[in-house]
Amino acid sequence: MELTEPTVWNAERLELGEGLRWVDDRLVLVDLLAGRLLETDGDRPAGLKELRRLDVPLGAVAPVADRPGEWLAAAGTGVAVLPAAGAPRPVADLVADAPEPTRMNDAVADPHGRFWAGSMTYAQTPGGGTLFRLTPGATPVPAVTGLSIPNGPAFDAAGTTMYLADTPRGEIDRFAVDPVTGDLHGRTPFVRLSPGEGSPDGMTLDAAGHLWVALWGGSAVRRYRPDGSLDREIQLPAAQPAGICLGGADLRRLFIGTASVGLTSAGPTDGALLAVDVPVPGLPVSPAQPV
Numbered sequence: 001m002e003l004t005e006p007t008v009w010n011a012e013r014l015e016l017g018e019g020l021r022w023v024d025d026r027l028v029l030v031d032l033l034a035g036r037l038l039e040t041d042g043d044r045p046a047g048l049k050e051l052r053r054l055d056v057p058l059g060a061v062a063p064v065a066d067r068p069g070e071w072l073a074a075a076g077t078g079v080a081v082l083p084a085a086g087a088p089r090p091v092a093d094l095v096a097d098a099p100e101p102t103r104m105n106d107a108v109a110d111p112h113g114r115f116w117a118g119s120m121t122y123a124q125t126p127g128g129g130t131l132f133r134l135t136p137g138a139t140p141v142p143a144v145t146g147l148s149i150p151n152g153p154a155f156d157a158a159g160t161t162m163y164l165a166d167t168p169r170g171e172i173d174r175f176a177v178d179p180v181t182g183d184l185h186g187r188t189p190f191v192r193l194s195p196g197e198g199s200p201d202g203m204t205l206d207a208a209g210h211l212w213v214a215l216w217g218g219s220a221v222r223r224y225r226p227d228g229s230l231d232r233e234i235q236l237p238a239a240q241p242a243g244i245c246l247g248g249a250d251l252r253r254l255f256i257g258t259a260s261v262g263l264t265s266a267g268p269t270d271g272a273l274l275a276v277d278v279p280v281p282g283l284p285v286s287p288a289q290p291v
Contacts, residue, residue: 001043001044002277003253003275003276003277004276004277005276006234006235006236006237006256006274006275006276007045007274007275007276008045008237008269008272008273008274009040009045009046009255009272009273009274009275010040010045010046010047010048010272010273011047012047012048012271012272012273013260013266013270013271013272014031014034014257014258014259014260014271014272014273015031015032015033015034015259015260015261015271016031016032016033016034016242016259016260016261017029017030017031017032017242017243017257017258017259017271017272017273018030018031018032018059018060018106018202018242018243018257018259019032019058019059019060019061019106019107019202019243019257020202020243020244020245020247020255020256020257021060021061021062021063021245021285022042022245022246022247022248022251022255022282022284022285023063023285024063024068025042025249026039026040026041026042027039027040027041027042027245027247027255028051028061029243029245029255029257029273030058030059030060030061030243031058032057032058032059032105033057033261034053035053035054035055035056035057035058035075036050036052036053036054036058037050037051037052037053037054037058037061037071037073037082038050038051039051040273042247042248042249042253042255042275043248043249045275048273052071052082054073054075054076054088056075056076056077056103057075057076057103057104058073058074058075059073059074059075059103059104059105059106059107059117059118060073060074060105060106060107060108060117061073061074061082061107062107062108062109062115062285062286062287062288063109063285063287063288064081064287064288064289064290065113065287065288065289065290066287066290067084067290068084069083069084069085070082070083070084072091072109072115072288072291073088073107074104074105074106074107074117074118075088075104076103076104077093077094077095077096077098077102077103077104077119078090078091078092078093078094078095078096078104079091079092079094079104079107079115079117079132079134079140081291091134091291092134092140094117094119094130094132094140095119095130098119098121098128100121100122100123100125100128101121101122101123102119102120102121102122102128103119103120103122104117104118104119105117105118105119105120105129105149105150105151106118106150106151106152106153106202106243108152108153108154108155108286109285109286109287109288109289110153110155110159110162110177110182110286111155111157111158111159111286112159112179112182113136113286113287113288113289114133114134114135114182114288114289115133115134115288115291116131116132116133116134116143116153116162117131117132117134118130118131118132118147118149118150118151118152118153119131119132119150120147120148120149120150124148124149124168125148126148126168126169127146127147127148128147128148129147129148129149129150129166130142130144130145130147130150131143131144131145131147131150131153131164133182134291135182136289136290136291141182143182143184144164144175144184147164147166148166148167148168148169149166149167149168150164150165150166150167151164151165151166151167151200151201151202151203152164152165152172152202152203153203154203154204154205154211155177155205155286156205156209156283157205157207157209157283158179159177159179159286160176160177160178160179161174161175161176161177162174162175162176162177162184163175163190163203163205163211165200165201165203165213166200167199167200167201167216168199170192170193170194170195170197170199170200171189171191171192171193171200172189172190172191172192172200172203172211172213173187173188173189173190174187174188174189174190175187175188190211190224190228191213191224191228193215197215197218198215198216198217198218198219198220198241199215199216199217199218200213200214200215200216201213201214201215201216201241201242201243201244202214202241202242202243202244202245202257203244204244204245204246204282204283205282205283206223206246206278206280206281206282206283207251207280207281207282207283208280209226210223210224210225210226210231210280211223211224211226212224212244212246212254213244214241214242214243214244214256214257215241216240216241216242216259217239217240218241219235219236219237219238219239219241220233220234220235220236220241221233221234221236221241221244221254221256222234223278234254234276236256236258236274237267237269237272237274238256238258238267238269238270238271238272238274239258239263239267239270240258240259240260240261240262240263240270241256241257241258241274242257242258242259243256243257244256244257245282246278246281246282246283247282248277250281251281251282251283251284252277252278252279252280252281252282253275253276253277253278254275254276254277254278255273255274255275256273256274256275256276257273257274258270258271258272258273258274259271
C-alpha cells in the first residue's frame with residue numbers, strides 16, 4: 001500500500017511517542033513517560049505490542065549488536081541493558097546526583113556502536129541538559145553540556161557528522177565526529193526556528209544526507225538539505241510530533257510519533273502514530289556495541 005498522505009497507523013493514543021527505530025523489519029518506539037517499549041508492523045496499520053514496561057521514563061533504545069532481543073536503553077537517570085529475558089541491568093547512572101530532578105530523554109547508537117543519550121530536568125531548566133557519549137569499556141563522557149532539552153542526535157551514514165537539537169531554543173547544530181574516538185569538533189548552527197514554526201524534536205537522516213525533523217508544536221515534519229535550507233514540509237493532523245523514523249520494506253515509509261501530554265484539549269489524532277511514504281529511503285538502524 002502506498003501512503004500519499006499522513007495516515008493514522010493504529011487506534012492507540014500515546015502520552016509521548018518517541019524514540020522510533022526500524023529494527024528487524026518492525027517499528028520500535030517508546031511511550032516515554034509511561035516507560036513502555038512498543039513494536040508494530042510497518043507494512044500495514046496494526047496495533048501496538050508492548051515489549052517491556054519500566055517503572056521509570058524510557059527515553060529511547062538501540063538494538064544491541066549480535067544479541068537478538070536485547071536493547072541498550074536511556075531510562076530513568078541513566079543507561080541500562082534490557083535483556084531478551086529478565087530484569088534490566090544498570091550500566092551507568094548519569095544524572096541521579098544532578099542539582100534538580102533530571103531524567104534521560106532521546107538517545108541513539110551511532111554507526112560505530114557508541115551510544116549517545118541526552119538528559120533534561122523535569123522543570124526543563126535552560127542549560128540543565130547534557131548529551132552523554134557511552135563507549136564500551138570507557139567511562140561515560142558529557143559530550144555536550146549547557147543544553148535545555150536535547151533531542152536526537154542524528155548521524156550520517158559514515159558516523160562522521162552529528163546533528164543535535166535543543167528543542168526549547170529552536171536550534172539544531174551540526175558537529176564533526178572523530179570516527180575513532182567519538183570526540184566532537186566544529187560545532188556550527190544548522191537550523192534556527194522561530195517560535196511560530198514549532199520546536200525541533202526527533203530527527204533522522206535519509207540516504208541523500210537530508211535531515212528530517214519533527215516539529216513539536218508545529219503540526220509538521222520538515223526535510224532540510226545539507227546546506228540547512230528547507231526542502232519539504234509535510235503538515236500533520238497532530239499538534240506535537242515528537243519522534244521520527246524512516247522504515248518499511250524499502251525504508252521509504254516515514255513514521256511519526258506524536259504526543260498528547262500537556263495539551264489542554266487533545267484532538268482525535270494527538271498521540272497517534274502516523275505514517276506517510278516519501279521518495280528517498282532512510283539509513284539502516286545502527287546497533288549499539290555490547291557493554
